[in-house]
Amino acid sequence: MRYAVAGPSLLAQLWRFRAYGRPHRRRLIGGIGLRVGELAADLAQPWPLAIVIDGVLRHRPPSGVVGALTAPLPGRPLALLVCAALAALVIALFSGSFDYFGDRVMNSAGERITSEVRRDVFAVLQELPMPFHDEHTVGELTSRVVTDTDRIEDGLVDVFSTLVPGVITLTGYAVAMLLVDWRLGLVACVAAPVVFATATRYTRLTRESSRQRRRAEGMLAGLTAEVLTGMRTVHATGSQAVHSTRFAQRNTATLHAGLRSVDLRARFTPLLEGAAAVGTAAILLVGGYGVLDGWWTVGLLVVVLAYLRDMLRPLRALSRLSITLTTAAASAERVSEILDQPRRAASRAPQARSALEPAEPPATGRITLRGVTFGYGDRTVVRDVDLEIGPGERLVLQGPNGAGKSSLLALLAGLYEPDRGQVCLDGVSFLDLTDARRHRAVSVVLQDTFLFSGTLRENLRLTRPDASDSDVRRVADAAMVSDFATDLAQGLDAPIGEGGIGLSGGQRQRVGIARALLADTPVVLLDEPTAGLDPDAEKAVVTALERLMVGRTVVMTTHRPELLRLATRHAVVRHGRVVEVTPKMQRLAP
Structure with a gap:
């Protein structure tokens, strides 16, 4: 019985390993809390610049929440400038600290989970009956235990260090822009459907490409291990040329699969950034017109542009993440095939053991x-x-x-x-x-x-x-x-x-x-x-x-x-x- 994924989601394969995350729930929740703290610091970063632009350069006192926070400060421009500089420094230190501890906590959870997966895969391989081992080469199974679990580790670490923080960041920035000015917020979010459609299209292509690549790599690893194991026979029979030919054929297949993956990766990120640029252009056009007509201040427009710029960072990271996740999902399928194999009858009969x-x-x-x-x-x-x-x-x-x-x-x-x-x-x-x-x-x-x-x-x-x-x-x-x-x-x-x-x-x-x-x-x-x-x-x-x-x-x-x-x-x-x-x-x- 082989494991089948329920649903087309890339995360469906990694979700197969959710049980391994339960012992690390506190660590993961703490990491999410640190990411929320980092988001709060990042949201505050553009405001010292807005204070300088409006309060110091244009002599317009800040309004709203920022105005309430700066009200106790002296109204002199120099005092506002010094306070803004100190605030920028403190906010940056908080953001860096949350980022460091968040990465450390979340990534360490991913490393621990993968280590436990690798341990169980190796243990299950030893329990599987001989017919299973007869059907698979040593090198191919070794590739699953070592290489595929490494790919799963990359996927899990990226889920914890990129996907979760990215989703939190995008949500936070979108909400913040709507709160700052709902009209600018709506304009900034106009690129979201374009970005989503682009990501969905290339996710399907890269997933199939990753499956083919992992299959080719597994066959190449199997041939390599087989020849190295029988090296005495290779030397004794002088069959180096025969094995070199076989290796070249499988190596070429692996190369073609890798080149296909590289081509998709090269096309994906520029297209995604182009789609995101639509939002930036719309903000510049509408926001600049609004400043000229006095709808909002220059400082407010700078804050929204900074938020939009900062939103592009997680978007780029998520675009690269889709490549990692497709590779990890392909590896997860191969590892799940081992974990879900039927075991020995004796191992499946606890009543026989107790009796x-x-x-x-x-x-x-x-x-x-x-x-x-x-x-x-x-x-x-x-x-x-x-x-x-x-x-x-x-x-x-x-x-x-x-x-x-x-x-x-x-x-x-x-x-x-x-x-x-x-x-x-x-x-x-x-x-x-x-x-x-x-x-x-x-x-x-x-x-x-x-x-x-x-x-x-x-x-x-x-x-x-x-x-x-x-x-x-x-x-x-x-x-x-x-x-x-x-x-x-x-x-x-x-x-x-x-x-x-x-x-x-x-x-x-x-x-x-x-x-x-x-x-x-x-x-x-x-x-x-x-x-x-x-x-x-x-x-x-x-x-x-x-x-x-x-x-x-x-x-x-x-x-x-x-x-x-x-x-x-x-x-x-x-x-x-x-x-x-x-x-x-x-x-x-x-």
Whole structure:
């Protein structure tokens, strides 16, 4: 289920993240209050100049509110001039202070909200089932977590620092001009419909342009990450030219999308300012005529012109904001697609957690497959499999490549859900188990153990982060990790690179076995754990595996004689079906 925006508004996408703003309501309300204070100071800024023009230069005392405020002052021109200069200085200081604190408060709220969004997107990505990850490249998902959340941050920060203050400022200036003189105020507002129509037109164009640009950037990021991840293969095969050609094609598509966005941005601001200039021209014409006929003073006209000039600042900012918001809305769509993906069935069933977690005894390790069928998209790889594996059994799955052995292991590991049928642990379907319960029951040693950047000890603790140092040392000794860790300068605390760079395949496999030992699960799954290892490394890994298998239910895929001899039963898999099980030679439906 993908998230769909209700309504055409750009802010509809950002409104999707409103729940993240609730903890920061006080900060946001305080920021709005500071913006109102800044507006009040800005509205007062032109009046000292009006006092100088009318009271000092034209010898006409101010009237209205300004006249009441200046009445206690001496009537001499020099005194009015000094007071006006001091007032201008004080007003500017207040305006700058409100602006500084308003920006700081509002923008910090935007930063905090985005940080929480990024945290949740990353957490959700880890919870999503493997089919979702199979459909998206690593680079494209990385682009969503990093780049798209940055674009959302830009949008949120601009909402708080530009949109909200801009709306407050425009409203305040419009009301102030109408209060100063309703006739001049109406003339000044004549440009509003033109400005609105221009902004609406280009908002639609820039939104579609931003979607296309983000889509092109995501595909480019996916290709880049894929090639960088497989750089060893690129060098080994000499395929740099092939990948350069693919990159050039996607880079050109990204360039065209970017140029379209640049063209729209370049056209938007001048047109908007031209529309706003209509109001300035109207004020100069009508206001100048009114001053000549004595309808209002020069100082009053200067105040209204200053208000109109100051209104153009938020208008220009809002024109640029529409570009930012369209980009942020396109990114918000991509991030929302992740946040609104359906999670694992177990994660969506709190009643199953409350029923099973507190009182469930430790699993015995009995595994049952009942009519299991599974496929990747339209390609079925497992067909109507029925299989019973008793506690403590060691079952090896045998068969040609592509027969479905690894897919069966993936189902037993809970990485995928069957399209039909059930995979059960001690009679309970995997769909009714929480992730935590399943991980306490089943551990996996893959064909190529992946190590994360960090220390060797941190990688060993991956399955049990709270394990004590003595437990880590125990499993390191049992899995023969200590044999090569002693050769490292810092032992188990030695830093290793991403993917285990610097360690051999056999050493990485021993780390994977140590992880399974530390998890201490009743079920262990082994997917070709000794494939590609030299005889010495294989011997060490098999020795570690023998220690891991003691007292556990084991299901493995292997062609290696050293591991085949450890099995108590063999199951032959062909074309996705289990066609033979020994030693009982139990025949299942072909």
